[in-house]
Amino acid sequence: xxxxxxxxxxxxxxxxxxxxxxxxxxxxxxxxxxxxxxPGKSLESLFVLLSNGxxxxxxxxxxxxxxxxxxxxxxxxxxxxxxxxxxxxxxxATSGTYKYIFGTGTRLKVLA
Amino acid sequence: NAGVTQTPKFRILKIGQSMTLQCTQDxxxxxxxxxxxxPGMGLKLIxxxxxxxxxxxxxxxxGYNVSRSTTEDFPLxxxxxxxxxxxxxxxxxxxxxxxxxxxxxxPGTRLTVL
Numbered sequence: 001x002x003x004x005x006x007x008x009x010x011x012x013x014x015x016x017x018x019x020x021x022x023x024x025x026x027x028x029x030x031x032x033x034x035x036x037x038x039p040g041k042s043l044e045s046l047f048v049l050l051s052n053g054x055x056x057x058x059x060x061x062x063x064x065x066x067x068x069x070x071x072x073x074x075x076x077x078x079x080x081x082x083x084x085x086x087x088x089x090x091x092x093a094t095s096g097t098y099k100y101i102f103g104t105g106t107r108l109k110v111l112a
Numbered sequence: 113n114a115g116v117t118q119t120p121k122f123r124i125l126k127i128g129q130s131m132t133l134q135c136t137q138d139x140x141x142x143x144x145x146x147x148x149x150x151p152g153m154g155l156k157l158i159x160x161x162x163x164x165x166x167x168x169x170x171x172x173x174x175g176y177n178v179s180r181s182t183t184e185d186f187p188l189x190x191x192x193x194x195x196x197x198x199x200x201x202x203x204x205x206x207x208x209x210x211x212x213x214x215x216x217x218x219p220g221t222r223l224t225v226l
Contacts, residue, residue: 033214042202043155045214088154090215099170100145100215102155 002027002093006103014111016078021106023072023089031092032072033100034063036085043088047074079110113138116218118203124224125193133188133221135203143206144186145215146170146178148199155202161186162208193225 003026013019023032034046047056049065049072056063060083062075072089086107093099119134137144142163147155147170157170161180175197177189186205190197200222204215 031213035215042217042219043204043215044217048214090155099160099168100157101171102147102157105154 002029002091002101004089004091004101004103006087006089006106008106009104010107010109012109012111013076013079015080018078019076021074021076021087021108023074023103025070025072025089025091025101025103027093028067028070029091029093030067032065033090034072034074035088035090037088037105038085046087074106076108079108081110081112084108084110115139116203116205116216118201118218118221120221121219122222124226125190126226127193127195129193130189130191131193131223133190133201133203133223135186135188135218136184137186137203137205137216137218138184139205139207139216140183141205141207141216142183143208143213144180145204145206146176146186146188147202147204148172148197149202149220150199158188158201190223195225197223198225199223 032049035043037043047063052067054065060077065072086105089103090100093101116137145160146158156172159178161167203218206215
């Protein structure tokens with residue numbers, strides 16, 4: 001059974017600081033997705049990582065994928081308050097089936 | 113495009129009642145999904161569909177049923193509602209051919225079973 005774990009679960013950080021969120025998964029997969037959820041809202045797609053070594057960047061967020069280590073990271077550079085949200089990674093449970101298993105989520109709070 | 117729409121937005125059910133949560137997408141996506149999200153938790157896959165007429169169980173299918181008679185619609189049926197089904201339900205869709213297959217989510221249905 002595929003397990004997807006994120007850490008930390010909660011993260012409180014000061015504006016301007018850098019931090020990394022980790023997503024570990026337990027079985028082989030070459031597709032990994034990052035989503036953002038604002039409180040009381042739905043999820044929106046941030047990044048799609050489709051191969052080993054893939055790196056995507058959007059603004060202050062950068063995501064990477066290491067399929068050999070079964071690890072993805074979401075790096076936050078110079079955090080701002082608007083990045084406060086919950087971030088989820090999701091993995092294709094069996095490669096190519098599009099049956100996604102979500103991680104536990106990381107609740108990020110950026111303090112002004 | 114309206115994207116993924118869900119109705120109702122909110123609903124309160126009594127134990128033992130039944131209801132159908134509606135989900136429609138207008139992006140011609142072949143894959144559709146139902147998730148539940150309990151307070152402060154991640155998403156759990158209930159059922160998914162790879163196309164009209166084809167459905168399969170996810171992680172937590174017990175107490176739910178689905179059907180997919182058209183590409184656009186993927187209703188979720190709750191039979192004999194129980195308090196454990198109190199949750200926020202999200203419908204999502206994705207396209208499996210060529211595109212990166214990211215999921216697009218509906219706004220959610222907040223369900224309370226009393």
